[in-house]
Ligand SMILES: *[C@@H]1O[C@H](CO)[C@@H](O)[C@H](O)[C@H]1NC(C)=O
Ligand SMILES: *[C@@H]1O[C@H](CO)[C@@H](O)[C@H](O)[C@H]1NC(C)=O
Ligand SMILES: *[C@@H]1O[C@H](CO)[C@@H](O)[C@H](O)[C@H]1NC(C)=O
Ligand SMILES: *[C@@H]1O[C@H](CO)[C@@H](O)[C@H](O)[C@H]1NC(C)=O
Ligand SMILES: *[C@@H]1O[C@H](CO)[C@@H](O)[C@H](O)[C@H]1NC(C)=O
């Protein structure tokens with residue numbers, strides 16, 4: 405019993421030991437190391453602890469094992485994405501990318517021993533092809549014993565959504581250094597997917613043909629339609645109304661009438677029967693602009709269902725990871741993806757965010773371009789208080805937009821229905837391709853917003869697209885939609901058609917396009933530079949636009965024809 409002391413204190417103070425824990429070898433029970441980087445000092449804002457998690461409730465845990473040669477993958481990604489490198493565009497195959505992230509043998513062995521010590525059936529554990537992620541479904545009682553912690557049911561007060569989470573967890577010392585992250589444990593995010601706000605603009609507004617003209621792509625005809633694909637990522641049981649889509653085609657893109665999209669459900673994603681504006685808007689613009697490029701909707705499950713009269717929580721899987729793992733396992737995924745959902749970065753545990761972004765890097769190395777919306781709340785919505793126990797006011801960058809290629813709209817004036825998101829990550833350092841652009845901006849910024857953001861962080865957005873007053877049809881009614889939810893599929897359509905052009909010329913697709921875009925954008929003229937407007941939030945005026953890159957509209961909005969010529 406004595407060897408179990410620290411374990412009992414850490415985990416089972418109120419629950420009492422189970423038989424399984426009593427028989428644990430001291431190696432796995434005696435010396436637990438708290439994972440400080442994924443611990444929370446208190447319950448995140450907006451969530452409430454309801455009750456202790458039922459011991460038999462089954463949790464599906466994603467374990468990120470340390471990737472063997474990730475540094476080498478990043479090095480290859482840098483070369484492949486650098487227009488001046490001789491390997492530019494030589495993307496890796498699935499097998500080559502998998503090989504670089506495969507964990508060391510010692511990590512796999514010790515992880516298996518740990519599972520064995522907890523009588524977790526190895527055949528019940530599913531692994532990615534590279535074996536760098538393992539997924540296990542275990543009762544709360546076993547998860548608590550493995551992780552030296554206590555799970556509770558939490559409820560999001562605004563939405564009523566429930567989740568089984570803990571504020572901290574630990575790993576037995578022998579596993580330290582072999583495991584990067586285990587989630588969902590302390591991840592309370594996915595609470596702030598950007599809502600589409602609806603403006604009253606009924607008579608005039610942007611349509612797919614308007615945008616094709618605006619971005620100088622009206623005369624381009626897609627040619628690589630058997631190979632080139634566009635992926636639209638859909639979460640939260642959303643769906644895309646096919647009747648509305650056909651009506652949009654009928655009205656604005658008659659040649660596309662009859663064109664349909666495929667649906668792939670990921671992680672038991674539910675394909676809803678009453679579509680919200682978000683999903684329908686995404687395909688209307690992605691397809692309305694990229695026609696005749698084939699479009700695939702990835703309907704990703706993983707949000708806990710709302711069960712108002714029950715404390716029995718539903719599925720607690722985390723959706724970004726579900727999606728990226730699914731795509732990594734495809735031999736020929738779409739070359740371009742658009743995602744209009746985002747979380748406040750601080751609600752995503754840092755180690756987990758890093759691992760998800762590592763997976764994005766793998767896709768980049770394989771030639772896939774990912775676009776994420778940068779949010780509609782300027783430098784931050786709400787009170788902007790930090791989550792770390794100190795409650796300071798700080799700008800709130802969004803994840804995953806805080807890391808990768810994402811596209812908000814032109815910085816609209818005071819008349820806009822939303823405020824374009826932009827700023828600097830607190831998790832991810834500034835990548836070298838941004839050095840010149842971002843340091844010029846920071847110099848011009850001077851003391852403005854000093855102390856409210858991390859000046860050495862990755863700045864976002866990268867580029868912009870229009871996002872105010874886009875005409876859509878939802879549930880049979882015409883609306884003018886606003887937000888980066890609208891501009892992200894627009895920008896994705898531009899990238900998808902650039903990929904179409906490249907593929908039709910026998911060239912590689914853009915893949916991780918940022919190094920190319922920054923090299924290009926800084927030459928000026930190839931993107932429309934946006935110099936008017938700012939992105940207020942957190943009770944401040946936010947960041948300002950200025951010539952060249954800024955933390956409001958990035959490098960500007962795309963000029964398809966000039967970019968295509970550059971790729972010729
Ligand atoms: C990967 O895809 C293969 C076949 O396409 C499938 O059999 C396997 O279950 C998938 N693996 C994962 C981890 O999804
Ligand atoms: C498209 O083609 C038409 C007719 O050839 C031409 O008048 C127009 O300027 C072209 N537009 C663009 C954006 O290249
Ligand atoms: C998907 O749903 C089926 C039927 O409800 C269930 O048997 C299966 O375990 C689910 N899979 C996942 C990954 O949740
Ligand atoms: C910060 O806010 C949390 C939650 O509202 C509260 O529990 C905590 O006491 C506050 N801490 C400080 C230092 O004000
Ligand atoms: C799609 O929109 C039509 C009206 O255009 C409506 O009748 C139908 O119920 C909607 N279907 C879904 C699945 O939302």
Ligand SMILES: *[C@@H]1O[C@H](CO)[C@@H](O)[C@H](O)[C@H]1NC(C)=O
Pocket residue numbers: 935936
């Ligand atoms: C944008 O800013 C420029 C320079 O300050 C100004 O001349 C122009 O009128 C502004 N345009 C709009 C649409 O506000």
